[in-house]
Every structure is written in structure tokens, then in C-alpha cells.
Amino acid sequence: MPRSGPSYRSTLRSKTNKQRLERTVAMSILRTQSVHASHTSVLRRALGPGALIALGIGAIIGTGIFVLTGLAAAQHAGPALVVSFIMAGFACGMAGLCYAEFAAMIPVSGSAYSYSYATLGEGVAWLVGWLLVLEYLFAAATVSVGWSGYVVSLLRQIGVHLPDTISQSPFTRVEGRGIIATGAILNVPAVLVVAVITAMCYSGIKQSANFNTAVVTIKVIVIVLFIVFGVSCINVANWHPFIPPNEGPGRYGWDGVGQAAAIVFFAYLGFDAVSTAAQEASNPQRDMPIGILGSLIVCTILYIAVSAVLTGMVRYTELNVSAPIAYTLDQYPSLGWLSFLIKIGAVAGMTSVILVMILAQSRIFLTMSQDGLLPGAFSRVHPNFQTPGFSTLVTGTVAAFVGGLLPVNILGELVSFGTLTAFLVVCIGVLILRKTRPDLKRPFRVPAAPVICTLGALSCGYLIYMLPTDTWIRAAVWTLIGVTIYSLYGYKHSVLNRPVVRKTVSRG
Numbered sequence: 439m440p441r442s443g444p445s446y447r448s449t450l451r452s453k454t455n456k457q458r459l460e461r462t463v464a465m466s467i468l469r470t471q472s473v474h475a476s477h478t479s480v481l482r483r484a485l486g487p488g489a490l491i492a493l494g495i496g497a498i499i500g501t502g503i504f505v506l507t508g509l510a511a512a513q514h515a516g517p518a519l520v521v522s523f524i525m526a527g528f529a530c531g532m533a534g535l536c537y538a539e540f541a542a543m544i545p546v547s548g549s550a551y552s553y554s555y556a557t558l559g560e561g562v563a564w565l566v567g568w569l570l571v572l573e574y575l576f577a578a579a580t581v582s583v584g585w586s587g588y589v590v591s592l593l594r595q596i597g598v599h600l601p602d603t604i605s606q607s608p609f610t611r612v613e614g615r616g617i618i619a620t621g622a623i624l625n626v627p628a629v630l631v632v633a634v635i636t637a638m639c640y641s642g643i644k645q646s647a648n649f650n651t652a653v654v655t656i657k658v659i660v661i662v663l664f665i666v667f668g669v670s671c672i673n674v675a676n677w678h679p680f681i682p683p684n685e686g687p688g689r690y691g692w693d694g695v696g697q698a699a700a701i702v703f704f705a706y707l708g709f710d711a712v713s714t715a716a717q718e719a720s721n722p723q724r725d726m727p728i729g730i731l732g733s734l735i736v737c738t739i740l741y742i743a744v745s746a747v748l749t750g751m752v753r754y755t756e757l758n759v760s761a762p763i764a765y766t767l768d769q770y771p772s773l774g775w776l777s778f779l780i781k782i783g784a785v786a787g788m789t790s791v792i793l794v795m796i797l798a799q800s801r802i803f804l805t806m807s808q809d810g811l812l813p814g815a816f817s818r819v820h821p822n823f824q825t826p827g828f829s830t831l832v833t834g835t836v837a838a839f840v841g842g843l844l845p846v847n848i849l850g851e852l853v854s855f856g857t858l859t860a861f862l863v864v865c866i867g868v869l870i871l872r873k874t875r876p877d878l879k880r881p882f883r884v885p886a887a888p889v890i891c892t893l894g895a896l897s898c899g900y901l902i903y904m905l906p907t908d909t910w911i912r913a914a915v916w917t918l919i920g921v922t923i924y925s926l927y928g929y930k931h932s933v934l935n936r937p938v939v940r941k942t943v944s945r946g
């Protein structure tokens with residue numbers, strides 16, 4: 439083939455153009471946002487340290503402790519469920535410290551999305567933002583299904599029977615048969631709870647926070663009552679063998695303890711939602727670390743105590759039920775009164791989880807829209823309520839739709855995948871920013887950062903690895919959809935693409 443002449447030159451030119459285009463695309467995906475590009479707060483600053491800790495506890499205690507503990511103990515860890523809670527709490531503690539450093543330094547509503555934008559570039563930031571939808575929006579939907587289950591059973595206890603056709607998911611996943619129709623039409627209670635909470639989030643952060651604080655008080659009191667009254671019923675024989683011998687992949691032994699840790703990780707999820715309230719905190723530099731770490735510490739202590747008492751009160755093999763704490767209390771006639779209260783506490787707990795998840799998701803959408811990666815409507819703020827109205831309505835509508843149609847087992851693990859990925863990126867992000875911008879004012883610093891951040895990243899990586907393979911496949915499909923949206927919309931509309939902004943873009 440001749441290496442000169444017009445056709446060779448044209449091939450060469452088109453090759454050079456292609457390389458230039460590839461370079462431009464790579465540079466655009468890697469472009470970082472200045473850490474000073476924090477958006478001026480358009481929301482009401484109404485939250486002090488107490489409200490922020492309550493917000494964290496509101497998002498954390500819910501389905502995980504009231505529903506998933508039983509399955510994790512009965513099928514995976516046995517009495518060593520306590521160890522699984524410590525393992526998951528350790529991963530979250532490391533990530534929580536990293537979130538605290540970022541949230542005090544960059545107090546914006548975008549959470550892990552904004553931190554990635556400042557450190558790892560727009561492409562990673564978009565992906566993290568997209569995966570956060572799995573965490574917040576899907577968690578709100580997942581928990582609404584759990585809420586519906588508890589409310590239906592409570593109503594039944596007082597003589598009100600809701601037909602399955604309007605209180606169950608129309609679809610479910612059956613091992614070996616895939617997703618099948620159940621004959622139900624819609625999970626109406628799940629849709630209703632999301633609709634009511636969305637209306638509350640739409641109409642003001644102060645009301646939402648007050649409601650959350652009241653609900654959190656109820657659920658914490660109920661859990662403390664369980665621990666206090668349950669301790670006297672512990673039979674230490676139930677703790678033997680502490681780690682039952684392995685019976686196959688993920689079933690008891692250390693393998694099972696790890697698998698249970700990946701499952702109960704869901705119970706911790708939500709402390710990071712505090713960081714999305716940074717623009718509504720009265721003094722974010724001081725109060726963000728207090729809110730994030732305070733709520734995490736309170737919940738870790740409660741979880742470890744609950745799992746020890748639970749597995750001490752009954753044999754772990756009996757715990758494979760949907761309401762393990764209420765079931766355990768039912769085995770002790772003298773504690774029957776507490777069983778009803780536990781159900782009330784569980785409903786209260788799940789209500790506040792849905793509330794904080796909807797608040798958090800709408801703030802992430804708001805920030806992504808302010809950056810140009812989502813349409814402008816998402817950053818519209820309601821003139822009277824000072825809440826991101828459109829984002830809240832979209833979040834609530836999609837969550838209600840998903841919660842009304844799909845069962846928990848299709849949604850739950852995806853939520854953990856999205857969250858763990860965000861945590862992993864935040865842990866790495868702290869180390870990167872310490873290197874690239876050591877000069878930045880850090881009101882809170884992760885102690886022994888290289889050790890803590892590396893341990894945080896490794897433990898989150900381990901928990902991702904422990905998630906089932908089909909979750910990986912579904913997450914890959916979700917990521918692919920995200921990449922497509924970014925290439926068709928975000929990439930072109932990014933604020934960093936606008937000439938006037940480009941001048942101010944720097945590495946910090």
C-alpha cells in the first residue's frame with residue numbers, strides 16, 4: 439500500500455482528528471471541579487448538630503435491624519452476627535471519617551458526587567452520582583415495601599384485613615424461575631407512604647426535620663427497651679457454637695460471617711445522607727462531622743447490643759422470619775406487650791428512613807443539575823418552601839412507582855452495591871485531595887489518613903466482592919444506562935463546558 443498520495447494523507451488526517459477527539463473526550467471526562475465551586479446555598483439553613491444526628495439516625499435504623507438481622511443470623515452467621523455487625527460497622531466507620539473530612543471541607547449537597555468531582559473528574563463523579571440513585575432512591579422504594587409489610591401485619595393484629603391484591607407487589611423473583619407475576623395489582627400502602635412523605639419533603643426542611651426527630655425518638659426508645667428487657671432472658675447456651683461450622687459457600691463459618699456482614703451493611707446505610715444536608719446546616723464546618731460520626735456511633739452501639747441479645751434469647755436457626763425481633767419477644771409471654779411496641783417502632787423507623795432518603799436524593803439531583811449534568815428543572819427551588827421542588831417530586835414519583843411494583847428482594851442488594859461504591863470512592867478521594875491540595879483548610883481531618891482511608895477502601899471493596907453475582911450483573915446494566923445518559927446529555931451540557939467557566943477551572 440503506497441504511504442503517500444491524497445488518500446494516505448486523508449487517512450492520516452482522519453486518524454489525527456480521531457486521536458484529537460479521543461484526547462478531548464478523555465480530558466473532558468477527567469476535568470475536575472474546583473473545590474471552591476461550592477454552590478451558594480439556595481436552601482434554608484435550619485439544622486443544628488442535634489437535628490443532624492437525628493437525621494443520620496433517621497436514615498440508618500430501619501429495615502436492616504428490624505427485618506434483615508433474622509435472615510443474616512439464621513442462614514449465614516449464627517450467633518456470630520455480632521461479628522458481622524462489627525465488620526460492617528468498621529467499614530462504615532472508616533468511610534464515615536472520610537465523609538466527615540469532605541463534608542466539613544466542601545459543604546455542598548452533592549455528597550460523594552461532589553467530592554468525586556473535585557478529585558477524580560467529571561466521568562467518575564457522574565457515575566458516583568448515578569450509583570447514588572441506587573442508594574437513596576431505590577432505598578426509599580425498598581424500605582417502603584418493608585413498611586407496607588409491617589403496617590399490613592399491624593392492621594391485621596387490630597382486625598383490619600387488606601386484600602393481597604392491593605397490599606403485595608405485582609412481581610416477585612423466584613429462585614430458578616426469574617421474575618414472575620404474583621396476581622396482585624399494586625402495593626398501595628407502599629405508594630401511599632412515599633406520596634405522603636414526598637409531600638412533607640416538598641413543603642419544607644424544618645417540618646421534615648421536626649417530624650424526623652419525633653419519629654427517631656420513638657424508634658430509639660423501642661430499641662433500648664428491647665435491649666434492657668431482653669438481657670434478662672438471654673440463655674448463654676444459645677451462643678454456642680458462636681461461629682457454626684461451615685456448611686457450604688456463605689453458610690456459616692467465616693465465609694458466612696462475611697456474607698452476613700455484606701447483608702447487614704444495609705442496616706448502616708444512611709449516615710452519609712447527613713452530608714447531603716450540608717447546605718441546610720447552620721454551621722456545616724463544625725456540625726457535619728458531629729452529625730455523620732455521632733449518628734454512626736449511636737447506631738453501631740445499638741446494633742451490636744441488639745444482635746447479641748437477639749441471638750442470646752432464641753436459637754439462631756429459628757430467626758429466619760420477616761420480623762425477627764417481634765418473633766423473639768413472642769417466645770417470652772411476659773414480654774408480649776413489647777412485641778406490639780417493636781412493630782410500632784419498626785414502622786416509625788422505616789418512615790424516617792424513607793423521609794431522609796427522599797431528602798438526600800433530591801439534594802443530589804439539585805447539585806448535579808447546578809453542574810449542568812442534569813436538566814435545569816432539577817435545580818429549581820420552591821420560592822416559598824425553599825426546597826428543591828421539582829427534584830423532590832421526581833424522586834417521590836419514581837420511588838412510589840418502583841416501591842408499588844417491585845419486591846424487596848429485587849431491590850435491596852442493588853442499594854448496597856451503589857452505596858459501597860460511593861464509600862470506596864470517597865475513601866480514595868480523601869487521599870487524593872490530601873496529595874493534590876494539602877493547603878486546603880480542613881475543619882476535620884481523618885486521623886492517620888493513609889491507614890484509615892486504605893482500610894476503608896479495602897473493607898468496602900471486600901463487601902462489594904461478597905455481594906451475589908446477579909447483583910453485579912444488574913449493577914453493570916445500571917452503570918451502562920448511566921454511561922449512555924452521560925454521553926448523550928451531561929457531557930455536552932456540563933457547566934465546565936461553558937467558555938466563561940472554563941477560565942476559572944483549575945485543579946482546586
Ligand code: ALA
Binds near residue numbers: 704
Ligand atoms: N439503613 C436503612 C435501613 O436499614 C436503609 O432501613
